[in-house]
Amino acid sequence: MAMTDRLRLGLIGVGTMGRHHLRVLSGLADVMVVAIADPDPERRAAVAALTPARLYADYGELLDRERVEAVVVATPTRLHAPVTLAALAAGAHVLVEKPIAATRAEAEAMIAAARQAGRLLTVGHIERFNPAVQLLQRHLQERMLGRLYQVHARRLGPFPARIRDVGVVVDLATHDLDLIRFLTGQEVVHLLAETAQHIHTQYEDLLVGLLRLTDGAIGLLEVNWLTPTKVREIILTGERGMFHVDLLRQELVFYENEHARLVPNGHRPAQISAGNSIRFHLEPREPLQVELEAFCRAVRESLPPPVSPADALVALDLARALVAAAQTGSAISPTVLPMTR
Template sequence: MALPLLNRLTGSTGLSLAVLGVGNIGSVHLKSAVAMSGVEVAAAADAVPENRTRAERAGVSRTYDDYGTLLESEELDAAVVALPPFLHADAVERAAEAGVDVFVEKPLARSTEEADRLLETAREAGIAVGVDHTLRYQPDVAGVKEAYDEGSVGHVPYASITRLNDHPLGRPPAREAPPEWPTDPDAAGGGSLFELGIHCFDVLEWLFGDLEVRDAAMGRTLDTEAEDAATVLVEAPETGTTITLHCGTYQWEQLPEVNTRLRLEGVTGTISNRDHLPGNFYAGAATSALSNLASRLTGDDPDVFGPTFYLQAHYDALADFCTAIREGERPPIDGADGRRALALAERAYDLAAERGESNAAADDLETPEVSP
């Protein structure tokens, strides 16, 4: 669906884009944008001096310590919002005032209420909102989608998805304190369910249509305020599929090389994302790990495209957003998609709270076994 209000590019040789936030994921978006043809990275903003230096090393000529000042000062077509979740709504509001389309890192907001305000502001200003739900772009997940859509296993009565990642504290023992916001549910919106489960909800809806959350439990393996483990029971009424979802941010000694597992148990067979991994995945991951270790020792920036299996997905998601903006079309994953994922997460939190009131053992979730 074309959106006429989006056809208002600045007239530069490429799509003029800024990156708001150049931390971990912001660096990925920045280097992705720098590598794209037809995109000009005009500026970047970050409150941390080291992050601004990182942007300058990546080739950005103008950096700001305040994203509001950047949006007021630059002539832009689009901005990547890679700030902590508690700043997303404000950043989108500032972008709306400047008439700048936005690509927002997930979660879109900290709540559906906040998302509704954000999206209404964008609608009134006529700007587009894209959301970085990149799991759809990973080749293994896309392979599952393609096989399922082809009907290769027939009806799928049961499916499961697991997504894991490092805890903000990093590998044990924690040597330095992480930023405060990732472990603050007021700032982040929640714990691992917001950090990782949001991706899972988006992929499941992409596969099976509308979802209903039936039950949920949250747990903590560390003494933190936000949950670092969540297990959710989901149903897809349209396809008659029951799904279990587990996500966790654990303090791993070594993070699993494949941190997402997706299985569809069909009546004539099983589809697994592991069957759709690139043939050179494990060799590429090992090479990248050695390269990035050497980068840390020499003080250089790690290669954000290694292993490309994960980070190429971020590139492709941003590239699709930029193409949509350039052509005056709705982003392929837009604010409505991000809002629906938030609603599912909120329902899971509500059910887990009800469970916790009647079951004090809800915090005793067992860490799932992960095999290579």
């Protein structure tokens, strides 16, 4: 592909996640990372040997000097709004890491600015691009599970020193809140939560959340920064069996309720019994690469955002509601926008 045909992209923030973006973007044939901004001189020096991109200490200078068509924002959460607003004002399409922003007001301002600028704004809810999740969604749409009874998400791991400006609920639980809505197509109508703070100096680092979805299914969230090994899994139980997804290994298994096979379609099985298990074959892919390819394709072909900022705002709202429920010891019935399809 000719250099002039490649998408000219700027990357703002090259901490841990930003360096992953740089690694993947550098391998995309139709993308050219032309400029990078980060205020930390050590981080700039660390990436200087990895890319021919021009380096800036100030993102405003990058946006003023470079003719970028798209920008990836991988800064701390507190900077998502100002950086995204500046990039949109400069005429760039934007992929901002999740959570979309620190507050609802900031997220609404970002959404309004993208609409006014006529530019695409999408959010890095990366688990949607996991091949196991995408295959699971197809089977759920085919009604392989039948009526959903429960969804249980576990996201556990050690404390990341890089996270200082938000707690585990806003940083990690937003993944699973978005996944639950994405997979089920249902809204959260009622929630309860308990949180605890053990290692983080300012915010919670453990969450147990209980959700009720539109059709009465129950959601359970376990999220923490206190576990020595990473666990990333989601389990969906329904009338016809159970799906188990290991998000790290990209594995999808269905455990059949044998009794459900004996019941005519449209009738609810009255018993649960162990049946066959099916381990689905899928081709592993790095979710970040799938996400970035989708973003660049949407920019080139004027497609809708791969993850709508409205959906990302709902994930943020639900995360904030979980924190509030834990702080007050009260159940909350959030008001959210319908799922974008």
